[in-house]
Amino acid sequence: MTTLVGLVLAVVLLLVPGWxxxxxxxxxxxxxLQEDAAQIPDDNPITAEKVAxxxxxxxxxxxxxxxxxxxxxxxxxxxxxxxxxxxSVDFAGQPTPRHAPTIVNRLFSDLQHWSGLRxxxxxxxxxxxxxxxxxxxxxxxAVPAYRQEFRAxxxxxxxxxxxxQAIAAYVRTILSGSSPYDRFQAGDxxxxxxAAQRGLRLFEDKAMCVRCHAGFNFTGEGYRNIxxxxxxxxPDLGRYEVTGDDADRGxxxxxTLRDVARRGPYMHDGSExxxxxxxxxxxxxxxxxxxxxxxxxPLELTVEEQSDLVEFMKALxxxxxxAVSRPPVLPK
Numbered sequence: 001m002t003t004l005v006g007l008v009l010a011v012v013l014l015l016v017p018g019w020x021x022x023x024x025x026x027x028x029x030x031x032x033l034q035e036d037a038a039q040i041p042d043d044n045p046i047t048a049e050k051v052a053x054x055x056x057x058x059x060x061x062x063x064x065x066x067x068x069x070x071x072x073x074x075x076x077x078x079x080x081x082x083x084x085x086x087x088s089v090d091f092a093g094q095p096t097p098r099h100a101p102t103i104v105n106r107l108f109s110d111l112q113h114w115s116g117l118r119x120x121x122x123x124x125x126x127x128x129x130x131x132x133x134x135x136x137x138x139x140x141x142a143v144p145a146y147r148q149e150f151r152a153x154x155x156x157x158x159x160x161x162x163x164x165q166a167i168a169a170y171v172r173t174i175l176s177g178s179s180p181y182d183r184f185q186a187g188d189x190x191x192x193x194x195a196a197q198r199g200l201r202l203f204e205d206k207a208m209c210v211r212c213h214a215g216f217n218f219t220g221e222g223y224r225n226i227x228x229x230x231x232x233x234x235p236d237l238g239r240y241e242v243t244g245d246d247a248d249r250g251x252x253x254x255x256t257l258r259d260v261a262r263r264g265p266y267m268h269d270g271s272e273x274x275x276x277x278x279x280x281x282x283x284x285x286x287x288x289x290x291x292x293x294x295x296x297x298p299l300e301l302t303v304e305e306q307s308d309l310v311e312f313m314k315a316l317x318x319x320x321x322x323a324v325s326r327p328p329v330l331p332k
Contacts (some may be wrong), residue, residue, distance in 0.1 A: 049149075
């Protein structure tokens with residue numbers, strides 16, 4: 001019996017991040033992240049079992065109506081939890097007009113999507129799932145192991161709401177911190193290169209990046225029109241499609257810069273291929289349009305300063321628990 005218990009514990013340790021295994025499941029965050037900013041709904045507390053189940057759903061193509069698309073297909077752990085393609089696909093396998101945003105550190109966000117369309121991670125997963133409720137239940141419910149695990153976690157038969165809650169619980173464990181920047185801020189002056197340190201000063205001053213990419217997660221979670229795509233015949237109007245507020249035309253959520261060097265292409269339409277391209281775009285002041293943010297102005301950065309900014313953003317690449325990123329073994 002002792003051997004069996006030890007084997008089960010070993011398997012759990014492989015599947016679930018270590019900070020979830022405490023009896024009270026209290027979050028222990030990487031250096032640089034702030035626990036009091038975490039957003040966990042009262043009706044969906046994090047448990048190790050729920051996270052393990054949600055991780056499987058996240059990786060399983062049977063979640064989709066077509067049976068060919070998983071969440072991990074557009075949010076790849078080997079690509080900064082985003083998509084290397086310019087445009088991502090939906091759960092039916094059809095192309096979309098946008099590039100999938102990263103899901104790193106979504107623990108600290110309520111509204112999801114580039115436009116803030118979804119009110120929570122649960123809604124994000126649920127609405128995608130609910131478009132094909134019957135198909136999802138048929139696909140996942142056909143797997144005996146899923147039915148058994150679902151009952152153990154939720155105390156009821158497998159259904160879409162619980163599937164969405166499990167996925168959301170797992171996504172909240174995808175955390176990046178303890179980056180060279182965080183170590184530098186903690187007192188290790190050798191953690192960032194001289195170029196990155198110069199880039200930090202530019203980030204906070206001349207380049208004005210901190211006005212939008214603020215706080216420990218390098219985003220104020222706000223929406224800005226920075227001109228991307230506004231020179232197209234029919235531009236994507238972003239946040240306006242959610243609020244109907246004229247001031248929101250062409251505005252999109254400011255993404256976190258955590259792990260940003262790992263996840264090109266950039267912007268909601270994947271139009272900027274590299275971080276150097278992104279910095280050059282901002283340096284030009286964006287694409288002028290009636291709703292352009294007042295903060296979008298030519299920066300007059302030198303070539304060296306632009307390079308330093310890129311080096312600073314590279315220093316925001318952090319550490320993610322390997323157990324979170326490792327693909328699970330899916331039941332047959």
